Amino acid sequence: MSFLRKSVQLLGAVGRNQQHLKAIRGAISAAAPRGYSSEASTDYANFPGAKAPFVSKLKLNMPEDYAPIPIYRVMDRDGFIADESQDPQLGREVVEKMFRDMVLLNTMDKILYESQRQGRISFYMTNFGEEASHIGSAAALEMRDLIYAQYREAGVLVWRGFRIDQFIDQCFGNQDDLGRGKQMPVHYGSKELNFVTISSPLSTQMPQAVGAAYAMKLRPDNDACVVCYFGEGAASEGDAHAAFNFAATLGCPVILFCRNNGFAISTPSHEQYKGDGIAGRGPMGYGIATIRVDGTDVFAVYNAMKAAKEYVLKENKPVVFEALAYRVSHHSTSDDSTAYRSADEIEVWNSVEHPISKLKRYMVHKGWFNEEEESAFVKDVRKRVLKQIAVSEKKTKPNWSEMFEGVYAEMPQHLVEQQKELQQHVEAHKEFYPLKNFKQ
């Protein structure tokens, strides 16, 4: 972390004051064990709120004094590994799964986006441009690691084995939807895949993930961590602050994974914060080990997640993880993003800088890429998704009386009565309700 503090200016100052710095360091090591002793060195402060040296010259600590946290990258945009020591050496099978899962997600997104435009589903959010941060991070985890997500992390579910029919049934809210048709599309959840059901309020999952990590830490021989995904916009919420601070003070094995894609709906990140992104808040702000990666580089995300997981489990401490990417998608189907950014800008990120293109170039160099197989795969996914849409669309919704279920573990008397009241009403006025769409 020390490099963070070394701006050009500070380095110069340090050089001029080597002697002084030595004295300070001496004071730190000497004073620390003495705790609140009144005999502390005169140039070392002993306030309970912070341990730091005194200085006798006034200086505003400027954001510019701190070098930005660098962005870890393994593969360049042409798919070449810059430093061989950083090659994760993943086998062909794993890389192919990474690639195909990204392509599957991308293909499914395109079709479901279109089906919303046609009015077949009510809402959708695509994952374009962020596929690598989903797949790279998921691949570095085990199924026992618990996931809390925001809403743009469907790739994590793809990697874990959530099926096309499960995605599409949720979007239609039909009788096979695991969530029983209660939430909007893309609010997925799977107990089996250890993926906590998504909710719309932003950042609420963050302190929850921290609490889950705390509880898991206390299990005997715990070998599982929690990963909490959120966008850079969500990181402005109070719950994000709560999560960072609780994770640090209570020692929780949680990876706070920020997808910094440059936009929160129409708000660009420069209107979201003035500091060094989200990563900049980690080490100095909350005392949390931090890593920042190129979120379009699946290997960088993978390596960093491996390291982060190892650290959080070994130390029972959190990690702030910032994956930088670009939201190629519109925010959602309710948004036209060309109203606030140029089509040219989007195009760059959708081609040369796109995570799928980058991995493809890597695979071409390796001789692992086969154009024919690839287009056959895409064609097959398209066919499966289209077929599933037709099937999911026709499935009936759950019985409408399920609306009253799950509010409490058991249905209280007043809900039993309200359910009965609606039953009688619907019975008497059948013709006004879409009963045929619902399971009887």
Add this chain to the structure above:
Amino acid sequence: MIVPQILRGRLTTLRPNVSALFLSRSHFTYYPTSSSSGKKMNMFNAINNAMDLALENDNSALLFGEDVGFGGVFRCSVNLRDKYGKNRVFNTPLCEQGIAGFAIGVANTGVTAIAEIQFADYIFPSFDQIVNEAAKYRYRSGGLFDCGSLTFRVPCGAVGHGALYHSQSPEAYFAHTPGLRIVIPRGPVKAKGLLLACVRDPNPCIVFEPKTLYRAAVEEVPLDYYTSDLGKADVLCEGKDVTLIGWGTQVHVLLEVANLAKEKLGVDCEVIDLVSILPWDTDAVCKSAKKTGRVIIAHEAPYTQGFGSEIAAYIQEKCFLHLEAPVKRVTGWDTPFPHVFEPFYLPDKHRCLSAVQDIMLF
């Protein structure tokens, strides 16, 4: 949140002999719940005893909040950190939304979480986590996930000098939220039973604890593990003329009013402690309303949209033909909770008694 020094001093360091003085200035006389056996405890002792049992019975259970570690600003968690370790009984940073969110996450894993919000007045920063998240977890996930093993303990209500932010009774805000359980004890026996019931209940629960009772309420509390029924009201005193409904400290005001009504007006009051605000005991209330035909509801919280409105509307709908007079609400005024005007703000025994007189003359 920060407790003003004077308030903290009065609430947490009062010695028993001083508390008599304190009591003589308070707006209620405490009516103990009689139990066959047990140990004399005040309400914070009883809550401490309940949490001790909860932590002992379930060795994964966690207890946390602001200043919980050293025993809590109301002494409810005293000695528990020493007994169960700092991993299980601990301070959190000063952030209510964090406490609530953290508690939900703990409960998501199935672990019992007892979270303290230092004053009900400071529960609002966690409103989003409680209303949008805790209350809806099971429903929105189709039952895949829940946070049912979560209980919030929240000191509430008037205390004599708490002013705007150490006196509020926010139960009605939460009563509008399907998925929550809300209970309010009237004393030590009930506080212990309700807390243990909430800890075990598979739904997220909020226990609002009237803080003026922490020291003032003393009664024999059974030492064994026991639970009180959730969703059930207690008929504390039977009567045939007027039904008086309240909860928390107000129950004691109403018990005194019932005595005064008999003595001075010759009116026979039935006093009901509602106990559970959500889900609430409609049967017990309607049974009594149908019997007496006259109902007065009294609570410290403001009048407009207070929980009394819900009860009054329900009684009107279900007991219309049995009513001899309009349902009357005696409550705090529609103002913030004031400091020096507290004696004029509260729905004290004099206001309640005159409501009894009015409802009999209607």
